Amino acid sequence: MAASTSRSGGGHRHQAVFPDYMARYEPLARLGAGMNGEVFKAWDTKENRVVAVKRLSGTGTTGGDDLIFSGLQEVWRECRCLRTCDGIPSVVKLLDKVVPKVNSDDSFLVMEYAGRLNLRGYMQRRAHRHRRFSEAEVCRIMKELLEGVNSVHGTGIMHLDIRPENVILEDGTEDRTERRPKNKKGAIQDGELKDDNIVYKIGGFGISRKKEQGSKQSEVTIATAYSAPELLLHSCEYDERADTWGLGCIMADLLSGTGMPTFGPDDSEEKIMSKVFRVVDPKSKKIKNWAGYSGIAAEWKLKLPGKNKPRIAAGLKTKILGDPLRRRFPFWRLSSAGFEVLSGLLESNPAKRLTAAEALDKPWFQ
Template identity: 90%
Template structure:
C-alpha cells in the first residue's frame, strides 16, 4: 500500500482512532496519508500477520487531514480495480475490505504489507547520501515498473496516479508474521535496504478506473507533478498513456538524483504546465498537433506557457546565446543517459499523447533488451 505525504500538512497524527468494527486489526504505525486516505501498518490478530490498512475518508474522518471524501461508490471502484489486477505480482494485493453499515463512516481496505519504504523515500535517502542511481539501476527499476504497468493495462485498468509515493519497496528483510518483527538473517542492521533484492510494487489505486469504450473518459480533476499534459489541460480524451507519462517523470526523477519531482513540487496546474512544456515542448507545437487539442476548453488553452519573443528572436538570428539542442537532452546529457535510454525517456515524455510510447512499445526498445 502506498505511503505518501498529506498535501495539507495535516498528517501529524501517529495513532489510529478506529471504530469498533475494526477491532480485528491492531494499529502499529502510521505510514502516511495520500489524497484519499491514511495508511497504517497493522497486526491482523486473526491471521497473525502484518498488513497495511488504508482508511478511506468518510464524514466520520477527524483530525484535520485534507482527504478526498470516499463514499461507497469510490470504495467499490477501488476494490474492483485491485481485484481486477489481483494476479499481477507487481501490484499490491487487496486482502479484505471493511465497509460500515452507515455510509457516513470511514471504510477500510486491508492490503498486503509490501514494505517499509516507498520510492520517494528511497530516492531522498540516496540523494542525502549522494549516491546517484546509475543508468543500469534506473533501467532495472524502470523495466520492473514498466512490466507491472503493462500488465495493469492488459486488464483494461488505467492507474491514473503513477508517482514515487505509490511505488513500495520490499527487500525481503522484514518478518511479516511477527507483531514486532525482527530483521531476517542477512538483513543490513542500520536500516538500509538490500538493494539487489528490492522488489517494486505498485499501489495507490485510489483514483484508478476501467477504461471506457471510445475516446472520452471521466475528467480527472486531481493534478500532480506526474499528471500528463492532456490531464493538466482537463481533456477527457486520454488513455493508458497517461500512466506512461507518469513513468517518464519517475524515470527523470531517478536520473536527476535530487529526490524531488522533476516537474514539481505539486503546485498550481499552470505552474506544473510551465515546467513541463519548458522541458518537453517549449513551443507547445507537439501538443497543438494532437487531434484532441481542439476539444480542450479555451480557458485551459490560454494557460499554456507563452513564448519569450526576445529569446526566440536571438535564436532566429543565430546569436551565440541561442540554446542548442533538445532541452530534455540538455537536462540529461550523454554522460548521464545513453542514446538508447534517452529514446525511452523522450518517448515517454512526449506531450502529444498520440506519439507517446505505450508500456508495451517502451518494453520493446533496445534499452530494455
C-alpha cells in the same frame, strides 16, 4: 464509539484511528497519508499476519488529517480495480474491505503489507547519502515498473496516479512479517537493504478506473507533478499512456538523483504545466498537433506556453542549444538508447507517447 489505537515510532500514542467495526485489525504504526486516504501498518488478529490498512474518509476524519471525502462509489471503484489486477505480482494485493453500515463513517481497505518504504523515500535516502543511481540501475527499475504497468493495462485498468509515493519497496526484512520486529528501529537499516533484491509493488489505485472503449473518459480532477499534459489540461480524451508519462517522470527523477520531483513541487496546475512544457515542448507545438487538442477548453489552452513573446525567446534558445530535455540529461549521464525511452515516455503529444509495451521493446531493455 471505542476505537483501537496505534503507537508511533517515538513511543507517543497516536490518535484513535480504528473504530469498533475494525476490531479484527490492531494498528501498529501510521505509514503516511495521501490525498485519498491514510495508511497504517496493522496486525490481522484472525490470520496472524502484518497488513496495510488504508482509511478512506467518510464525512470527516478520525486521524487528524484533512482527507478528500471518499464516498462508497470511490471505495467500490478502487476495490474493483484492485480485484481486476489480482494475480499481478507487481500490484499490491487487496485482502479485505470493510464498508460501514452508515455511509458517513470511514471505510477501510486491507492490503498486503509490502514494506514501509516507498520509492520517494528510497530516492531521498540515496540522495542524502550521495549515491546516485547508475544508468544500469535506472534501467532495471524502469523495466520492472513498465512490466508491472503493462500488466495492469492488459486488464483494461488505467492507474492515473503513477508517482514514487505509490510505488512500494518490498525490502525482504522482518518488518514485513513480524508483529514486533526484533529490529526496533523498523525495516530499513544501514547495510540491510540490498538494492539488487528490491521488488517494486504498485499501489495507490485511489483514482484508477476502467478504460471506456470508444468514448471519452471521466475527468481527472487531481493534479500532481506526475500528471500527464492532457490531464493537466482537463482533457477527457486520455488513455493508458497517461500512466507512461508518470513513469517517464519517475525515470527523470531517478536520473537526476535529487530525490525531488523533476516537474515539482506540486504548486498548481499552471506552474506544473509551465515546468513541463519548458522542458518537453517549449512552444507547445507537439501538444497542438494532437487530435484531442481541439476538445480542450479555451481557458486551459490559454495557459499553455508559446502564446507570448517571452516564450518565443525560449523557442529560439531551443533551436540554438538543442533539445532542452537532452540538455538536462546529457550523453555522459544517459546513453542514446536510454534517452530514446525517456523522450518517448515524456512526449507531450499523447498519440505519439510510448505505451508500456512499446517502451519495453526498445533496445535499452534488451
